[in-house]
Amino acid sequence: MPECLIWKMLSKGLRQGSFLIESGHWIIEDYTSRWIKKAEDVEVIKFDKDVLLTLKTLEKEGFETYAAGNCVRDLVRGLPAYDWDLVTKATMGDLQKLFPKGEVIDGELPVMRIDFTYEVKGKDEDEPSHLEGAVLDIHHMEHGLREELENRGFTIDAMADNPERTFADPYGGREDIKKKLVRTIYDPDRMFKAEPIRMMEAVRLAAEMDYDLQKEVYEAIRVNWQLLMDYDVNAIRVQLERLLVSDHAGKGLNMLGGTGLMAVVLGEDVSNKMSKADMQAFHTVCKNIDKTKPVRARRLGLLYTALSKKRGYAAIERLNFDEKTKKQLLTAIDEMINIHFLIDDQTFKRYLHKHGLEMYNYLHNLSKAQRIVYDQPSNKIEARNYFMQVIQSNHEPVFTEDLVIDANDIMEAGITDSPERAEELLDLVVSEVHKNSKNNQRDILLKAAKKYSKNKFAAKTRYVKWIK
Template sequence: MSHKNMEMHIPKDVKIILDCLKNNEYESYIVGGSVRDCIIGTNLPKDYDITTNALPEEIIRLFEKTVPTGIEHGTITVMINGAGYEVTTYRIDGKYLDSRRPECVTFVLNLKEDLARRDFTVNAMAFNEKNGLIDYFGGMEDLKNKTIRAVGEPNKRFQEDALRMLRAIRFAASLDFNIEEKTLEAIKSNSHLILNVSNERIRDEICKMMVCNNTTKALRTLKDTKLLEFILPELQVAVGFNQQNPHHDKDIFEHILAVVEKCPPNLNVRLAGLLHDIAKPNCFTIDKEGIGHFYGHDKKGVIISKQILRRLKFDNQSINKISTLVKEHMNVLSKPTDASVKRLINRVGVDLVPDLFTLQRADALGSRFSEIRLAEIRKMEESAMAILESKVPLSIKDLAINGEDIISEFSLKPGKEIGVMLKFLLDKVLEHPELNNKEKLLAIISYEYKK
């Protein structure tokens, strides 16, 4: 339960808070994930949470600068040297509403009661320099055995807050732990409760899973616990879907996992990997030879990807980037000309081109016979890098004239026709960069306009 001799690194600012509370006759501990990460020792915690028997108004009185970020739940953010630290009064939660949030909280004087309401044993430990490590629920043993176990009765924990089911899976994947049997069974039997959780909270957990150490383990556990069919039903359809194609030795779901695994931990690229073949089940056809095809799955995939990302409340910039990668993932050019690569760069955008090649490489590596495809991607990449270094015009904004020049020169009214002309000029310039000066471009418009 208590490990008095245990030492732990406590940053100077955190120590200031703990010492201030102690000097004013209050108990205080660092608690939760920061204690877990300190014990594991792979990375120092990013955040240090502190728990205390001081009431919120007493915390506000003791510190010079505070922000009442969650005062209704007993949490005050204490500012030390420009950084914020959450300090929370010992509490127990009242009845939960819709498996999401407690109706009310009750402050308690007992640390054990506070730790008993937490999600998993590895997150229910506390530490201060005076008393050492406080571990009422076997967190140290579970850390040693690499186990994620609910504190107390797992069904109760997940019925209180259904997001904990996703957190269990994310912790197991990122720490490479296993979920304890009763805890795992409780996730399976309560998986439908995830529908009570806001899409924003689900999105945040998915994002953390997508960049953790073992994303494929997380995705497999989502499938095995039935959570996948509630949070990503479009992906559930891919499970066990035989592609009946010589280029694929895996079903669609397993291929998607293989692609995600080959992507670096870049959120947009991994999400694009997750969604790149999302429309394949919708586009499946079999030819006379019995070979499966998925014509148009890239274009249909854009529509489905946008629906999923909007449902999960992603921002518009992320949606545009991810759906662009999904749309272009099939565009591996077997004989890339300068003009075709320039058009690709123009469609995708200069900043996103490296991510597209990364996704295409992962897609190739997740399929059979990847060598030819990888060689083609390498050629495209070399061509794209040379084009970008040469600073040749690649988009309408790079043209030597703009819409106002055309309007002025030919006494035209603003309208869609001007945009059509600029696109026409860009197409000429992508093929022949030497045409990109004002006189030549106006002469081309003049010639075409008079026709």
């Protein structure tokens, strides 16, 4: 195994004596003592005032209620929480009576959402306004708190708190946070066989928090990763995208490679046939991706452009991306070399017109990210920035909508009777303003449209500079 894929957890060692093996499952030895902690035994968790008021309102009405999940995990880690979850014995009908302004979000399990965010204006004109407060989701707790936390999957997510009742940590989540360890609530092999997507979730959590996988979790993923090969690719894609925009995406990608899960992401044929150049590029991405801005489509582009074209195309097809993202990624594989050869304003304008401003911006920003990852010179990027600045400063025409004529003008001039052909000719004559922005004149453009309508060779060679 490559050195970069050997996790720190293997050398740190694991705490001994915390578990007993019973019927093939891992059992927490001091379960009962950890189940309920008195408030004075744990550090005080600071609740958002509106969330706390909501909790107290529910408690006053006789409904047992706790904050649970990610918000508690973040607060235990010493981080602020903005997205809050309450679990309560109140039914959705009860919630609607108590909080009539709450939004009911229908899904597999209905949730009431209450938005407590508010805008805070900057201190002066140069400081932008921002949102503060909390977004609260309230879930009905069908059974007791114990059963609710059992479904959380990982110890660090299986904590709950009610300042007026108890802090519940039945699986040692606070201890694992101190150790920076991702550990499952029960035997990981059994969990991953029952819920294979938890394997991707485990790596994603490690990437988000810079944690390590518990040795048993890591080994269980290596044994069971193939269970995800026929799993819902949409669920896999969601976990991958969340991993890529995390603070430690490089670590997460390394873990995907070390556990076998990279085959789940890219496909077995792609993963097993990566060339030496592919592997070198992939490891460079792992090493430096965290230095780039955590933009979803951009970091996806960094991952897929590390592959050769053929393997990149196949990997992109596997995860069923939305059409916009798919087009961005496929174009990136085709164009990340070409974008470096825009040597003058004419070739730049032609490229901009061909791909459109939105796609160009994506490719340009991906190129900037690649410069960081692969430690490339910045002169090509600076040249493109200069070309764009000149266009914007001088309001130079680049696209058909910038022209002084449109398809109707071409038809009215008698050049063609077909609207489709008129649009085609309009797309050809834009080359005239790419050569010289002063050519954006009605007579010059109509003359060019007439020439290109009659002379296919002239149309095909419209960007060629002939030498006498």
